Amino acid sequence: MKKRIFALVDCNNFYVSCEKVFKPSLEGQPVIVLSNNDGCIISRSNEAKQLGIKMAQPVFQCKELIAKHNIQIFSANFVLYGDMSQRVMNTLRRFTPELEIYSIDEAFLSFTNFIPKDIIRNSKKIRDVVKQWTGIPISIGIGPTKTLAKVANKIAKKHTEFGGVFDITNHPRKKELLSNLDVIDVWGIGRQFARFLGKHRIKNVLQFINADEKWVKENMTVGGLRTLLELKGVPCADIDEVHDSSKTILSSRTFAQSIREVSDLKEAIASYVSIAAEKLRAQKLVASMIHVFVTTNRFNRKNYYSNSYYLELSEPTAYTPILISYASRALDEIFKKGYEYKRAGVLLTGLCPTHSVQRSMFPGMTSELQEKKNRLMSFIDRLNFRWGRGTVKSCAAGINKVWDTVQSQRSPRYTTNWDELLTVGF
């Protein structure tokens, strides 16, 4: 078999880069993007990174820095980011038929059919085309395995001298660069494994590559061994074109203002269930379990409460009203009066394809009724797709929404909304 060549394309500071496309004056300035409800920092321009702003840092912790350096702030605009992501992915698809969308800003590509000596030149071309067509800067890491492609991408980002493209295969500086990379930076090595390795004086990637395979398998399970083999250049995973990211579906938010009443909390939960169920149906899946969680402000230690509860459904379903009634029962189990709730969410698990569902021994509904419910859901989904989420919704999800999210500094949805297009002067 032909030797595999993998590339990992990663969009640089993706959310900030999306904002910059439509506001080029942000170039060279410190810019940050905040999570839903403007809570935490989820994307930073290089200038903001240099000022010491950390990823996932709560924004109130850096108020002084923001004021002092006039850091530009944006609320998350996921409609815009999602659309820009699709544009980047569609552009990448022109260069290789084998592409795995790994996250909103990352994709694995197969370069196996590229001529090895042309790889760097082709990668630079891809980088230029994506930049010109979408405005988004990307970095490309190349290697004989997916894990090495990810490592190469880290190096491409860290060392500007490579011009955003780095091929680790047979690179003369490979050992030196790997010895300067912490094990925590490797895909598949979490904080726990990193701490464990640190105790055994394995701190950088080169040291880990030289570790004993048997020892790694015994102490870090098969997953750790796979990571090690991949780092040694033995491919253990291929391009996964239908990426199965959906083992679970999560829908949760931080509230704009704290909630005390169970009725408000139920509305919020019902609305999150509706979103999760819509995602479920879009992937032609049904859920067999529903988890509900609530939490108060974690920075208020005195009056802190956090709890979760799950229920198994009598039959796997994607029918919103049934899921809402289960979620409501689960919430009753964990709700306590006297707390100021700040966040809640639902998690759907035990997902399986609609067609492979085992019917329960005492099915709750006839197949005719089932068919009716399916048609209702798909009709609602189409309406909401056409006219915007929430056009048709369950009454349980509430009308007033005291808990709705704040997005005080969201930029226009330039690419998806006629009323928010970019305007230009003469």
Place this chain on the structure above:
Amino acid sequence: MQGAGIADGDLLVVDRSLKPANDSIVVAFLEGEFTVKRVKIKGKCLCLIPENKRYAPIEVTEDSDFLVWGVVVSVIKTFN
């Protein structure tokens, strides 16, 4: 941009994948603002020509804070 048939309130269709050629109409980002202009390329020199004769052509130098954002391929007009 009356000369190019572009009026206030029109909708521009912009293709970012195109490189501007001589006489292209472009959306440019110049000195902190988006603007639509016609491009004249003379050798290495790039000029932005406002179609409205009352305004003077703008010569773009290396020091200019300037970016061609995309090439305008169509204009859509709305009546009423």
